[in-house]
Amino acid sequence: MTAVRVRRSTLVKAASYLALAAISALMLFPFAWMLASSFKPFTEIFAGRSFLPEQPTLANYASLFQQSDALRKVWNSFYVAALYTALAVFLCAMGGYGFAKFRFPGRGVLFGFLLATMAVPFAVVMVPLFIMMRNWFHWIDTPWPLIVPWAANAFGIFFMRQYMLSIPDDMLDAARVDGASELRIFLRLVLPVSRPGLASLAILFFVLKWNDFLWPLAVLRSDEVQTVPVMLASLQGPPGRTAFDVLMAGSVVSVLPMLLLFLLLQRHLVVGLTAGAVRE
Amino acid sequence: MARHAAEPAALPRARERGRRRAWIVAFRRYRAPYLFILPFFVLFAVFFLYPIGFSLSLSLHEWSGFGPARFVGLGNYRLLLRDELFWGSMLNATILFLIYVPAMTLLALVLASVLHSRYLRLQGLWRALIFLPNITSMVAAGYVFRLMLDTDSGLANRFLSFFGVSPIPWLDDIWWARISLGLLLVWAWLGWNTVIMLAGLQTIPPELLDAARVDGANAVQIFRRITVPLLRPQILFAVTLSIIGTYSLFTEPFVLTRGGPVQATTTPVYQVFTSTFEYAKVGYGAAMSYVYFAVIVVLTLFQFWALSRERPAGRGR
Numbered sequence: 001m002t003a004v005r006v007r008r009s010t011l012v013k014a015a016s017y018l019a020l021a022a023i024s025a026l027m028l029f030p031f032a033w034m035l036a037s038s039f040k041p042f043t044e045i046f047a048g049r050s051f052l053p054e055q056p057t058l059a060n061y062a063s064l065f066q067q068s069d070a071l072r073k074v075w076n077s078f079y080v081a082a083l084y085t086a087l088a089v090f091l092c093a094m095g096g097y098g099f100a101k102f103r104f105p106g107r108g109v110l111f112g113f114l115l116a117t118m119a120v121p122f123a124v125v126m127v128p129l130f131i132m133m134r135n136w137f138h139w140i141d142t143p144w145p146l147i148v149p150w151a152a153n154a155f156g157i158f159f160m161r162q163y164m165l166s167i168p169d170d171m172l173d174a175a176r177v178d179g180a181s182e183l184r185i186f187l188r189l190v191l192p193v194s195r196p197g198l199a200s201l202a203i204l205f206f207v208l209k210w211n212d213f214l215w216p217l218a219v220l221r222s223d224e225v226q227t228v229p230v231m232l233a234s235l236q237g238p239p240g241r242t243a244f245d246v247l248m249a250g251s252v253v254s255v256l257p258m259l260l261l262f263l264l265l266q267r268h269l270v271v272g273l274t275a276g277a278v279r280e
Numbered sequence: 281m282a283r284h285a286a287e288p289a290a291l292p293r294a295r296e297r298g299r300r301r302a303w304i305v306a307f308r309r310y311r312a313p314y315l316f317i318l319p320f321f322v323l324f325a326v327f328f329l330y331p332i333g334f335s336l337s338l339s340l341h342e343w344s345g346f347g348p349a350r351f352v353g354l355g356n357y358r359l360l361l362r363d364e365l366f367w368g369s370m371l372n373a374t375i376l377f378l379i380y381v382p383a384m385t386l387l388a389l390v391l392a393s394v395l396h397s398r399y400l401r402l403q404g405l406w407r408a409l410i411f412l413p414n415i416t417s418m419v420a421a422g423y424v425f426r427l428m429l430d431t432d433s434g435l436a437n438r439f440l441s442f443f444g445v446s447p448i449p450w451l452d453d454i455w456w457a458r459i460s461l462g463l464l465l466v467w468a469w470l471g472w473n474t475v476i477m478l479a480g481l482q483t484i485p486p487e488l489l490d491a492a493r494v495d496g497a498n499a500v501q502i503f504r505r506i507t508v509p510l511l512r513p514q515i516l517f518a519v520t521l522s523i524i525g526t527y528s529l530f531t532e533p534f535v536l537t538r539g540g541p542v543q544a545t546t547t548p549v550y551q552v553f554t555s556t557f558e559y560a561k562v563g564y565g566a567a568m569s570y571v572y573f574a575v576i577v578v579l580t581l582f583q584f585w586a587l588s589r590e591r592p593a594g595r596g597r
Contacts, residue, residue, distance in 0.1 A: 012499075013399055016394045016397065016400065019394065020391075020394065020395075020406045023391070023410060023470075024406060024409040024410060026467075027409055027410055027412055027413055027467065027470075027471070028409065028412070030413075030421065030424045030425065030428065030467070031412075031416075033424060033427070033428060033435065034420070034424045037424075037427065045427070046430070046433040047433065091319045091320070094316045094317075094319065095316060095317045095319065095320045097316055098312075098313040098314075098315075098316030098317040099313075099317060102310070102312065102313035102316075104310040104313045104314065105306070105310065107313075110317065110321075114320065117324060117328070119524065119580070120328065120573075121524055121527075121528045121549075121573070121576065122528075123528050123530075123548075123549040123552055123569060123572065124332065124335075124569050124570075124572070124573045125327070125328055125331040125332060125335065125569075126549075126552065126553075126556075126569065127335060127338065127552065127556050127562060127565045127566045127569055128331035128332070128334040128335040128338055128566060129327060129331045130556070130557075131334075131338070131345065131562065132330075132331060132334070134345075148323070148327070149323060149327035149328070150323075151319070151323060152319035152320040152323050153320070154320065154324075157317075157320055182312035183312075186316070207415050210417075211415070211416070211417040211418065211419075213417070213418065213419055213530070213531045214530045214531060214549075214553070218553075218557060228417070229417050229419040229420075229531075232417075232419045232420060232423065233419055233534075233535070236423075242426070244423070244427050247423050248423070248424070248427070250420070251417070251419075251420035251421075251423055251424060252420075254417045254419070254420045255416050255417060255420050258415050258416065258417070259412070259415075259416075261415075262408075262412065262415050263408075266404075266408045266411070267404075270407065270408070270411055270475055
């Protein structure tokens with residue numbers, strides 16, 4: 001009887017590993033195909049018989065960087081994402097600290113309101129916001145529409161609040177007794193001890209901004225200010241002859257930095273992207 | 281005595297002064313937290329609350345975005361009621377939701393249970409591999425899927441032809457295009473859903489599962505009677521975001537199917553985008569965003585009501 005049970009549990013284990021391996025392979029395959037195709041000439045992408053390129057070529061990358069000025073677009077993406085991340089992490093840390101470590105009239109209502117705003121999809125304000133950005137702020141073709149509206153956002157504040165709840169009050173009070181100003185306490189004490197939380201949020205913001213598409217497509221109109229995803233969308237060419245060769249090279253350029261970031265820091269990222277699911 | 285007599289007259293003034301001083305003291309005392317949370321409320325007011333109001337005025341006008349606007353009252357909304365493309369996009373999103381969300385949620389639950397097993401090694405690695413697509417640009421992913429699902433020479437059909445399957449019109453048929461879009465979405469979001477469920481599982485005391493096992497429950501029974509009921513909050517959270525996400529899809533249909541064939545994979549946000557930025561009907565786009573938002577709110581409330589109603593007996597409050 002024990003033999004049967006042992007054999008059965010081995011079987012379940014084997015099945016679990018097999019299922020996980022199969023699903024992981026399916027998840028990874030599109031990346032592999034993207035990478036392999038980016039080194040193939042156009043005709044081979046469609047008619048080729050092997051997975052690896054038969055006549056490997058860098059022509060797709062050459063065309064991407066020479067004709068589409070991809071380096072500039074990578075820089076644009078990086079610039080927007082980095083600037084946004086720096087600003088947003090700082091302002092969200094401020095907000096999170098305010099909600100986590102102070103009692104003040106209206107705190108519950110304001111925090112409830114903040115949480116409720118997370119359920120409002122961006123598309124609700126896309127049209128009026130575009131008109132405001134164009135006619136009043138004159139921010140079309142600048143990075144500002146991508147950065148300013150979300151510089152202090154509900155998710156980031158919620159995330160930092162959860163993190164900062166565990167900062168001991170005694171530590172803050174001791175600093176107050178020593179005569180430190182609230183701003184100084186925040187900058188010199190709260191920010192340094194929250195470094196892991198700030199790092200998680202920073203990586204998360206960077207990835208989301210790097211991959212952002214709908215709003216950049218609306219507000220980045222000229223060629224030289226495009227970010228990488230917008231460049232990809234404009235690369236596709238006329239219907240019927242989609243330029244999959246250059247597109248695959250562009251996709252690799254778009255995906256690779258995030259992939260590396262993920263492999264190095266995946267624990268931070270997964271924690272950030274799924275925060276809020278379990279409320280204590 | 282004199283002091284006593286003077287008091288009634290002086291009291292209101294003193295109280296007034298006291299109240300003002302209390303207010304000032306309160307402000308001084310709470311200045312720091314209010315200033316810390318101020319940026320969010322200022323930005324939210326300028327870039328979200330104000331536009332929502334501004335959008336109402338836009339939606340009552342006919343406007344190309346340039347030059348003078350023409351007031352049309354509820355004209356845009358009247359047109360919208362009869363707009364087959366818009367309601368078609370609502371239907372598309374609903375069908376798409378039914379195609380992929382139940383399957384994805386169930387798969388995520390099963391995967392999370394497997395990942396949660398005590399004997400499983402390399403949990404972090406599996407989790408990372410399944411999660412990977414979620415950090416990928418959907419523009420890039422959409423193009424790769426389009427390449428792989430090409431009817432004539434795509435990899436999927438070439439692979440299936442080894443088994444004698446005749447070419448599937450992945451992106452050229454109404455229903456197959458919706459299924460293909462669903463596949464892309466499951467690929468992109470399965471990992472995220474799995475991690476949500478896994479986080480929920482980790483809050484279930486292991487003794488509960490052990491007790492059930494001792495009582496002779498098998499894996500399927502444990503899954504149905506314990507795991508799923510206890511993960512109700514996570515399921516609710518994930519499905520709510522899936523509802524909002526599906527009706528707000530843009531990048532995936534824009535890249536993979538371009539809304540086609542014959543508009544079968546457009547979504548409400550896709551319609552808002554095309555009427556505003558391609559047809560320059562700003563007022564109409566604003567009216568559309570309002571109706572789209574109303575539909576999402578109603579659906580979310582309905583889902584909360586439906587899922588909280590069927591709480592198992594004895595567990596309810």
